Amino acid sequence: MMGKEIVINEKSIKAIFHKDCAVLAVFVVALWCVLTPVLLNVIGLTDDPIAKGLLMAAAGVGGSALTWAIFAVFLHIRKNRDQIYKEELENQALAEH
DSSP states (O other), X not given: OOOOOOOOSHHXXXXXXXXXXXXXXXXXXXXXXHHHHHHHHHHTTOOOHHHHHHHHHHHHHHHHHHHHXXXXXXXXXXXXXXHHHHHHHHHHHXXXX
8 A cells, every 4th residue: 555645845845844943943942951950950069169150151152052053954954945855755755655
């Protein structure tokens, strides 16, 4: 039994693009929701203000770098949206047959 035919049109491309954007947003939120409480617990382990400052700086740099990396992925898929998702839909159609 063959699967349903994949239609490649603007609506299909937009649907996948919006799903991918939602996943990227979830990644950013999850990153900061994990990083913040971990940072707060770790800085509670020391009374040294320099160590606390270094920990906060490291968390800020790391979290910011990851956030910017995810944003770069968003810019890439937005810029190359039609090419990326047309190929994705074509591959899905091939995989079903």
